[in-house]
Amino acid sequence: MDLSLSPLELEFRDEIRAWLHDHHPGPSPDGIEEQFDFRLAWQRTLHDAGYAGIAWPQAYGGRGATLMQQTIFNEEMVRARAPAPANILGLIMGGPVVMAHGTEEQKRRFLAPILSGEEVWCQGFSEPDAGSDLAAVRTRAERVDGAWKITGQKVWTSFAHRAKWCMLLARTSEDARYRNLTYFICDMQQPGVTVRPLRQITGETEFNEVFFDTAAVADDNVIGGVGNGWQVALATLMFERPGLGASSALQIRMTLTELAELIRAHGLDADAGIRRRYAQLVVETETIRLNGYRGLARAIDGVPGPEGSIVKIQWAAINQSLTELAFDVLGHDGLADQPAWTYRLLRARANSIEGGTSEIQRNILAERVLQLPRLR
Amino acid sequence: MDLSLSPLELEFRDEIRAWLHDHHPGPSPDGIEEQFDFRLAWQRTLHDAGYAGIAWPQAYGGRGATLMQQTIFNEEMVRARAPAPANILGLIMGGPVVMAHGTEEQKRRFLAPILSGEEVWCQGFSEPDAGSDLAAVRTRAERVDGAWKITGQKVWTSFAHRAKWCMLLARTSEDARYRNLTYFICDMQQPGVTVRPLRQITGETEFNEVFFDTAAVADDNVIGGVGNGWQVALATLMFERPGLGASSALQIRMTLTELAELIRAHGLDADAGIRRRYAQLVVETETIRLNGYRGLARAIDGVPGPEGSIVKIQWAAINQSLTELAFDVLGHDGLADQPAWTYRLLRARANSIEGGTSEIQRNILAERVLQLPRLR
Amino acid sequence: MRFDLDDEQRAIKQAVHDLSAARYDAAAANRRDSTRTDEFWPELSAAGWTALSVPERWGGQGAGVLELSLVVEELGYALAPATFFGNAAAGLLVAASQHEEHRQRWLPGIASGERRAAFGQVQRDGAGLALDAEGAAIAVLAFDGDALVVDPVPAGLEVADGIDLTRRVHRIAPRAAEPLHVGQPHAVDCVEILIAAELVGVAQHAMEMAVEFAKQRQQFGRPIGAYQAVSHRCADMLVLVESARSAVLSAAWTADHEPSGLPFAASVAKVAAVNAAWHVAASALQVHGGMGFTWEHPIHLFLRRASASSRLLGSADQHLDRVAGLTGLGGSDHRTAEAALPAATDGAAAMSRH
Amino acid sequence: MRFDLDDEQRAIKQAVHDLSAARYDAAAANRRDSTRTDEFWPELSAAGWTALSVPERWGGQGAGVLELSLVVEELGYALAPATFFGNAAAGLLVAASQHEEHRQRWLPGIASGERRAAFGQVQRDGAGLALDAEGAAIAVLAFDGDALVVDPVPAGLEVADGIDLTRRVHRIAPRAAEPLHVGQPHAVDCVEILIAAELVGVAQHAMEMAVEFAKQRQQFGRPIGAYQAVSHRCADMLVLVESARSAVLSAAWTADHEPSGLPFAASVAKVAAVNAAWHVAASALQVHGGMGFTWEHPIHLFLRRASASSRLLGSADQHLDRVAGLTGLGGSDHRTAEAALPAATDGAAAMSRH
DSSP, X not given: OBXXXXXXXXXXXXXXXXXXXXXXXXXXXSSHHHHHHHHHHHHHHHHHTTOSSTTSOGGGTSOOOOXXXXXXXXXXXXXXXXXXXXXXXXXXXXXXXXXXXXXXXHHHHHHHHHHHTSSOEEEEOOBTXXXXXXXXXXXXXXXXXXXXXXXXXEEEEETGGGOSEEEEEEEOOSOSXXXXXXXXXXXXXXXXXXXXXXXXXXXOOOEEEEEXXXXXXXGGGEESOTTOHHHHHHHHHHHTXXXXXXXXXXXXXXXHHHXXXXXXXXXXXXXXXXXXXXXXXXXXXXXXXXXXXXXXXXXXHSSXXXXXXXXXXXXXXXXXXXXXXXXXXXXXXXXXXXXXXHHHHHHHHGGGTTTSOHHHHHHHIIIIISOXXXXX | OBOSOOHHXXXXXXXXXXXXXXXXXXXXXXXXXXXXXXXXXXXHHHHHTTOSSTTSOGGGTSOOOOHHHHHXXXXXXXXXXXXXXXXXXIIIIIHHHHHHHSOHHHHHHHHHXXXXXXXXXXXXXXBTTBSSOGXXXXXXXXXXXXXXXEEEEEEEEETGGGOSEEEEEEEOOSOSTTSSEEEEEEESSXXXXXXXXXXXXXXXXXXXXXXXXXEEEOGGGEESOTXXXXXXXXXXXXXXXXXHHHHHHXXXXXXXXXXXXXXXXXXXXXXXXXXXXXXXXXXXXXXXXXXXXXXXXXXXXXXXXXXXXXXXXXXXXXXXXXXXXXXXXXXXXXXXXXXXXXXXXXXXXXXXXXTSOHHXXXXXXXXXXXXXXXXO | OBOSOOHHHHHHHHHHHHHHHXXXXXXXXXXXXXXXXXXXXXXXXXXXXXXXXXXXXGTSOOOOHHHHHHHHHHHHHTTOOSHHHHXXXXXXXXXXXXXXXXXXXHHHHHHHSTTOEEEEEEOTTSOEEEETXXXXXXXXXEETTXXXXXXXXXXXXXXXXXXXXXXXXXEOOOTTOEEOOBSXXXXXXXXXHHHHHHHHHHHHHHHHHHHHHHHHOEETTEEGGGSHHHHHHHHHHHHHHHHHHHHHHHHXXXXXXXXXXXXXXHHHHHHHHHHHXXXXXXXXXXXXXXXXGBTTSTHHHHHHHHHHHXXXXXXXXXXXXXXXXXXXXXXXXXXXXXXXXXXXXXXXXXXXXX | OBOSOOHHHHHHHXXXXXXXXXXXXXXXXXXXXXXXOOSSHHHHHHTTGGGTTSOGGGTSOOOOHHHHHHXXXXXXXXXXXXXXXXXXXHHHHHHTBSOHHHHHHHHHHHHHSTTOEEEEEEOTTSOEEEETOTTOSEEEEEETTEEEEESSOOSSOOEEOOSOTTSOEXXXXXXXXXXXXXXXXXXXXXXXXXXHHHHHHHHHHHHHHHHHHXXXXXXXXXXXXXXXXXXXXXXXXXXXXXXXXXXXXXXXXXXXXXXXXXXHHHHHHHHHHHHHHHHHHHHHHHHTGGGGGBTTSTHHHHHHHHHHHTTSSSOHHHHHHHHHHHTTOSGGGOOOHHHHOOOGGGOHHHHTTO
């Protein structure tokens, strides 16, 4: 066990830190499209500097470094308040799933443009009637002339209108649940695909609804084989987790630092009740960071496991408690003119829903880690 | 709506208060049997003074007063720290169930000795394999020579060895769940009944296990008809609730007052964190009191409803939080020599289990009040 | 003693509920419409509801805080704008002024609704904020246990950026304002009770929406309300809502009949209602899953209202501090515990030992 | 960087786990037996475990706080008496004395186990309490950031009435005690880490019992573990236990390698472990229903241990106060936030900004 950075890791951290200091693109512009363009340009800058796909194999355009270095890179990005690369879903889900389940041909076709940001990816899992119950997707893929025609509706698809590829889960047979789905990579830039923005309670349109009307997918774009979509999708969701703990924790600590400023500005830094609620959040944030590192150590040894659900549950709960505490500190001042904290308060409510609700995460822990019986 | 006592109620309260002042039997003796004898004598004193069965009809030996007066009486008993009458289960469950579901003959036979304490009642619902799932009782009643023979095991039966009658739920047929049980009044003082004390985590033996080996019950001692046991038992459990809120709340407030003393003694009365945790308990206790009164108003109009589950959930949660706070206040002092707080801390853990777990109470609220679907 | 509404009180609640139900869609729609109108106010004032709890002498009906709180709860249920609430809160404060001329000057217009009063507060930085004050004749701003009156309210008020989309927060400089000199300190507590009543209505409606959704939404082959992760969540909402409602009813009755118990009762009501409204609204949003996070679904409006209304007057922490002070942790002044301990039926006043 | 145990550390944990598993029944039985003997100590001292983290110079093996915490966690899992824990805690404090002669005098006996040390603390009223001190040669009592040594421990100690039935609390007057003058302030934090490690073991075992029971116990025609009211409770236990374990491992590593980060890391570990142990044990009891409330079932022993061990050294509130002070709410002395904010990989020391 060693919680200090190795000389190599330290050197890498310092390199990244210095590079980010010199190349930080500055504040994000206003407007959601402008921001996307900005993040796309930023991804190209990262790519040109060799910082896209830190832990991806060199054969596919990555840096071939360790998961630990990827984590260090993520932390330094957060620390520098650098924007996230535009093709985040391609980087953390699309690429890994192609690497794990794709054919050699698929890897050669899809991976490099993910890193460069040339081809943006989006995700088409959830549907209006398939939220927590992903296996209930109704979108159908029908075999027509040696290819597939997709018809159905997806929701919560971020940047669908800017994406080239969609990781799409569709029904390919009437077989039993969990055996009837297939994982496709669907071209978004075709006539059969219609994207409609979905406005959230924050007022933003981070997400979209996507309608498929006999959209075409070639046979070559099936990942993991027909009928194995559920298993591939589950693995995809796991990829989101390991190593996320550490950079999420740092993000929260930075917000907690702002909260500490707010507490002091309101003269509450000697209030034992407020202090302890704040400190409790610091403690829990630190355990997220540490749970993240422990999960990372496990992930290095093999496939990421369901323990990532622990971090996901904690992350959502802390973001919600933190913003609630901020409004308790604000008191009267919370009535108006607090756009930043208001945004965070509202946005945090989605944290226990997006990427699998906290209830589903608890099911995962109960069934997969503790081996408790499943409710049938 | 009127939250003040009427002149009649005020007069009654003052009368009880004065009488308790003059007749309080003093501190309880040591030893669980001695305490029971003491409470039995106390019940006789109450009975002789006309204070047993305040809201019972005069025809059955009660006072014929209102449920409100019964509540006032209960509060004054708590306030005076008077012991509970020994036959408490007969008073709050046995009597009411006989009045609601018994024949005229059963009322004449059973009610008066409940009030006088001549015949103590106990409850035989729970079994080792039928805790939350009461409908799963395995104790069987078989028809033999125009009477019933009971065989099986009950648990959590308080003062079974001192009881004359047991409210007993037993299986009388192989009909569907909820239609196969019958509610008996079983004589405990017969050879087929064996009582074994059950020790709790507090070290006390408040409860017993009871073994029935072809114990006899006469046909006359069936309540509510063969096959209706589940429905009668459910009604019995409801009787425990209304009006309980107010006196429970007062009991908790008295303990909170001790907690406030403890907080001051530890110099924490200016600690905002401790103060607010304490005040939050005061607030919740006040809502128990008020929920209790609102439930009472409903109960006066008809049969007590499932809303009593609200008070039961709150009561358990507050007792647990309160004792946890006490140990946080005690700090080092909680390591030893705190028999009273230690007893309360441990005893409070049972509050969310006894009389229907908090989980079962939430099921009741969800299914019966909110009409949410039942899990099949 | 009898803790339930009498027939007249029930009738008030039902009448406002029915009236508001018809207007709720309009209130909820306000979030999408920048040229908002208040669908509630004309009808409420025309029907005389504005006069409900104003003393008869000044053109009112002389009803109590309890009756007023029933109206405000139902308006909270419907997410009504702040016009009625503000006028009522201002009325309670003006009625408590030490100066008879204040009542004479402002109460008749408040009672008839012809000179509507808005309600707000002076912020930490000395700025004034009032709810839906545009078009009001006067504004009453709570300030440090007292209140200031701005008369007249200038036209063209600036709108501040608030979290609540169904109400507007207007900036009103309290510079030219007159102090009310609220004589009875309990008037501010009566306004706390109105805020709490509104929050109970918000929580009630959010809970009903969650329960309804849980019955209909199917996942894994069952309505989600059959899963304890959802059904117990809803049961916990019920505990919070009913407890807050009990506390508000009791506090309102206490305001009308037993003022010495008001500080305790009002603090209990505010704490219970603030907790209930936020937690129920947030929990109801969670029950709705992704759908609850969409702009189109109204559940976030309840969350927003819960947050905004909880920022009026005393915070939950401040009220908890007061409760602690009233129940044995009052610094050096506390009486010994045993002597002061009441039976609950001694009333709310005794519960706080004052 | 790699956050998992190496092979040697795993071997230590497994060895103590296996040894303790065989002794657990005896420990659990202690509650019914007033003439208790310690089934753990003879074997642990004979096998040399007592020497584990004592410096080599004084007859020890020179391992770290991390290795020691693994042993203590497993002993907590088995509800072992305080003999090993006390000796180890005392050893950490003695090793930190400013006086070389203290180490010389006491460490060899602690390392060999021949002159066992008990651990305890001086209470608010000046009385001394130590755990399982009967039969110990010396007792080390924590006192105000330092410690006092009682040598020799008198025979026939009075037993105080403690909540933990698997350990005894003995009264030891600190009158004739010698102050250790603990030079390195972090020695007390190292003991905090041992307490936290023990609590993690307690929580782990209580969780395992709850999960096992939930798989077997049938109600309503299903194992109760299929109901989310039970399964989500168990999932929450897992979150608490794993988080506390991460915090304890990190703090122990920090004690061994990065002492400047210890105050923050030790406080985080203690808070996380105290929370985990109590809530998991209480929640596990709830899963067991009525059976969990019986004397015969061992689950209450875990609840009792969780409570008792949480009363040693700093309370959770005190540690939270320290964490607040170390992370931006330190009174007047705080640096500006931005300058001091570390990347997490700067290590625990940087996380607390010191």
